[in-house]
Amino acid sequence: MAEYFAMGGYANFVWPAYGITALVTLGLIVWSVRGHRAVKTRIAALEARANGAEGS
C-alpha cells in the first residue's frame, strides 16, 4: 500500500496533479449547481410577487 502511494518516487508530482484536478472540477460542479439554485429561487420569488399583485 505504501509502495502504491509512493508512485515510484513520484508521489510529489502524481498526487498533486490528481488533487488539483479533483479540486477544480468539484469546484466547477458546486459553483454551477449553486448558481442554478440561486436563479431558481429568484424566479420563484418574482413569480410569487407577480401572482400576489394580480390577486390583490
Place this chain on the structure above:
Amino acid sequence: MAKSIQRFANPARFMALSGAVLPWAAAATALTLSIGLYLALIASPPDYQQGETVRMMYVHVPSAWLASAGYASMALACAVGLIWRHPLAFASAKAMAPLGAAFTFLALVTGALWGKPMWGAYWVWDARLTSVLVLFFIYLGYIALWEVIEDFGRAARATSVFCLAGAVNLPVIRFSVDWWNTLHQPASVARLDGPAIHSSILTPLLVMALGFTLLFVVLTLVRTRTEIMERRAASLEMQQAQAGMIVGAHNG
C-alpha cells in the same frame, strides 16, 4: 412577430430537452469518470520509460483537449449567434467560458507537475506551453468583457467578435509542436497514421477524455439553463418595476 416567437420558442424547447437529458448525462459522467479513475490509477501499468509519472497524462491530456475543444465549441456558438442572432447560442458560449478557462488552468498546472520530473523544469517558454498560456488569457479576456458591458445584446456581440478573433490561436496550439522545435512532444493520439501509444495506456486515456468531455457537456447545459433563467428573472424584474411605476402613477 414571427421573429419574436422564434426567439422565445427555441429557448423553451432547449429548456425542456436539456431538462430531460441532464439526469442521464450526469449519471453517465459519474460512471465514466469512476471507470476512468480506476483504470488510470489502479488497473493500468507504469510506462516503460516514464514509470508512474505517466499517470499524470490521464488528467493532463483530457484537460488540454477540453481547453482547445472547449474554445472551438465556444467560437462555433459565437459564430452561430452572430450570424443568426440567436440568444441561446450567446448564452451557451458564455456558459462554456469559465469551464474552458478552468480546464486550461488544469492543463497548465498538471503539465508543470509532469514537466518537472520529465524535463527538469516546471515551466519553459516553449511554443506549446506559451500558446496554451495565451489561450488561458483569451478565456479570461472573454469573461471580463461580458462583465464590463451591461446590455446583453451589446455584450453578446462584442464578446463574440473577441472570441472569434481569439480562435486564430487554436491552430497555433495544434501545430506548435510541428512548426517549432519544442520541448513538448508532438501529437501521439490524434495522428493521421493512428495513435502511437500502447493500448494499456491508450484505453484509460480515452475513457478519461470521454469522462471529462461529458462533464464539460453536463456543466455547459446546467450553466446555459442558468443563463436563460437569469435573463427571464431580469425581464420579470423589469416588468414588475414598470408595473410598480404605473401603479404608483395611478395612486399619485
